[in-house]
Amino acid sequence: MSEEATVNVQVDGTWIQVPKGTRMIEACKQAAAEVPHYCYHPKLTSPGNCRMCLVEMGMPPRPAPGEEPELDKDGHAKIGWMPRPVIACANTVAEGMGIRTDSPLTRECREGVMEFLLINHPLDCPICDQAGECTLQEYSVEHGKGESRFLENKVKKPKSVEIGPRIRLDDERCVLCSRCVRFTREVVDDDVLGFVDRGSHNVLTVHPDRPLANNYSLNTVDICPVGALTSEDFRFQMRVWFMRETESICTGCARGCNTLIGSREGKIYRQTPRENNDVNSAWMCDEGRLGFHYLNSDARLTEPLVKDGAGHRPIDWPEAIRRAAEGLAKYRGGGLAVVASGRMTNEELYLARTLAETLGAAAVDIVKREGEGDGYLVHADKNPNTAGARAVLKLRSPGSKLKAIKKGIEDGSIKALLVLGENLLKAGFEEGTLKNLKFLVSSHLLANPTAKLSHVVLPGAGFAEKRGSMVNATGRLQRLNKAVEPPGDAREDWETLQDLNRAVDGLDGVGEIADVFAEMAERVSAFKGMSLSKIGGGGVHLIDTDERVPLLEREAERVREGLIVG
């Protein structure tokens, strides 16, 4: 069977061509006829147990020997409709097949399935976190009867059960679609969920000795079509209809999973994965997902500070920039070094580079952050933009110059240091070493010992508070978007760096971040021909690496086997 082979399928009276082997539900989607479903998920196997996707199906009748097939006016063989509906999720299309997604039979099926699902469903919507993005609510409006004929008492099931450190289960809300069971079994190999008991007492439950504690557990909350699985972290925090969703990327490691940041009135409430089949499929790890809380921390720096005697005092931005620039310019030409961060965006790194070039810095490097990969999505490199730093700062081996910088400070050849977003005391520097410096400028998100030692402290913006771009481990250029404003007087770091540049090079003109990117694209060969707007929501492949994403490899294998749609 060649990849190109297509078949003709009629969906709601219109003939379309789809690749052979396409699931009926996907063919309907291509014909813009959305089939309602609960259990079907393109990244998981299709057990076909919710019955919501029942559609009317027909095939051309097989002609008797010697008989010519009867053709309709379009030249297609006439369809003989079957009296019974079929599920669209687990069946594949065939040549000449007809599908009706809006016939009286189909409508009746959906209404029937909805009525059964709602028999025992509690009236929890006002307290349920899923309300507003719940397919049961949506389909109940679209396909439900609108009233209940059920007079008996509803079946009671366990409610508000902690099935893991981050997940709460409500069995009364569960529609037994088994998506979560399949996710834990098929995607993350942590088979701890399952169904027990029979009939209307059938419930989802967790293994008695093994909680749902794997690092991908919160994905089950995303794929749960109803409010049965809810996140402990997001529980009762904010109703979903209030939140504005911003497309961004996770900066927890070099994977750069695509995300949606849900925020309201300047506060981030949750982060959910956004599908990108070149990066993270439809998943992300819990650690990355919950790794935004520090942005709401009380330790955030909210105004520029200068050291006056023993303590720091707040100061306005122009003065802070002036002092920082003057202090650094004093040691122009070899007397200073720049320690940047692999957590900075390409634009920030580029501006740090031009600043270092103007001042003739002795060395520019980033701090390495190594951890462990897990063979799914988590990458061993915990810096989200090491690849970008390599390209922009022309680093062969990131982190290798730190020793020389440290030695330079100790022997007095480096007298001033610009630290961008790194706490050096955690990167092998000692307090005594930093005290050797004549001038230390640093930019941070949170108060820390390095900031305490700095002569000028510049408050920065977190990953969700600024625009910019990063390059992930596989060499894909992706974009960060601003979901919320930085707190207080804190500014986006690229603006601060641009001001510092202008203060030391004496040139005029400040630009937008797109201008910074354009300038970088001219000067850094890896970014040639790119612009910030060309990156788009899904990112573009920029640098060739031999990196593979283990989770995507496995998923591709399952697609080849025909187990999942992908």
Added chain:
Amino acid sequence: MAIVVQRPKLTLAERCYLPALAKGLRITLAHAVRILRRKKKVTMQYPEERWDSEMPEHYRGAPALVTDEHGRERCVSCQLCEFICPPRAITIVPEEIPAEDRWAKVEKRPKEFEIDMIRCIYCGMCEEVCPEQAIFLRKDYAITGTSREEMVHDKEKLYEIGGVREGLVNKWNELK
């Protein structure tokens, strides 16, 4: 397409408008005479005298929260009123009901519930949208204060105005 509206044909009396003028004057004078002869009263000595007893059932005064006959606060903090409120007068901070609470089954309640009465336009949409029959517009109309802070009704104040409502919501009972 333009619609041509026919002008009404006026009689001679209507066209010279004097009879209509006299008619109006007669009504005005009749009222004046009745007031002078103390047959009619048009001024109410507020605040000693009040209109409260004549207020219609559907009067829309200050919105308030109510408890049910078991003392349960009806609001479950679904935030639909906050969403629907046209002048954005309502602010809710939800919280989880602790497991040892008598109403732990309800799971969620408002930790803070504030209505800014300077913003409130008494439209009654919060009452209409509430799925738990927890917020009602009462007949309180004299909402005054000497500062902006005082004009923000907090949860305590809202329950004080609201009082108790019986019936209507039975879904949190043991049998559901």
